Amino acid sequence: MFPNRLRTLRNDRSWTQADLASKINVSPKTIGAWERGTREPPIETITKLSDIFDVSADYLLGKTTQKNTISTTETDDILTMYKIDTRGLTEDEIDDMREELEEYNDFMTKRLQEKIAKKRLLRKDC
Template identity: 50%
Template sequence: MGFSSRLTSLRKNRGLSRDDLAEKLGVSYSTISKYESGSREPDFGTLQKISDIFDVTTDYLIGKSNNTNTSDNNNNPNRAFHNFEEISEQEKEYLEEQLRIFRKIKDNK
């Protein structure tokens, strides 16, 4: 899997639109569209920003590695929850419900 398909997959898995990602990167919608179609590739600085947004390595983004973990992830097990603004409303609701269930089970033990 190459850059274009990994970017598309990461964006969709986060529930981001192309416009959302374009805004975060400071580029246009058409630039994101071209990245995802494979007709354009980001410069190194933009690649690093994408890596930060999705908390994956640049090696993963360019298809050099299947390991998505950044060194920060390896050192901080709570890293997955460092940036709540990237969590969709649906994901927030799901996590809140799971927390309610967990607490109920915990209280009943």
């Protein structure tokens, strides 16, 4: 899971392996090995990558589909955040709903970030 997540996050930013390598002081070949799954980064590097991509280490390692950790003081759960009534649903159905909402949340976040970036570019052109 880590190789795919790393490649996707890097590609989402239109960075080459060399671009990412320069940000964390490793060689592009090292990035390639991580993305192929033939090598794994040390924990310190996972922390750097989490910071660079603004995602949790758990997301990078494939332990969650949620990119950022939401504090339980903010919301107990994404279902609570969206005020979803789960009465009568099985645990599998609830898990499926959670996953769909997290994907939707990620999609909307990315969409809004793209809109903001476009507006900033338009302001620079003026």
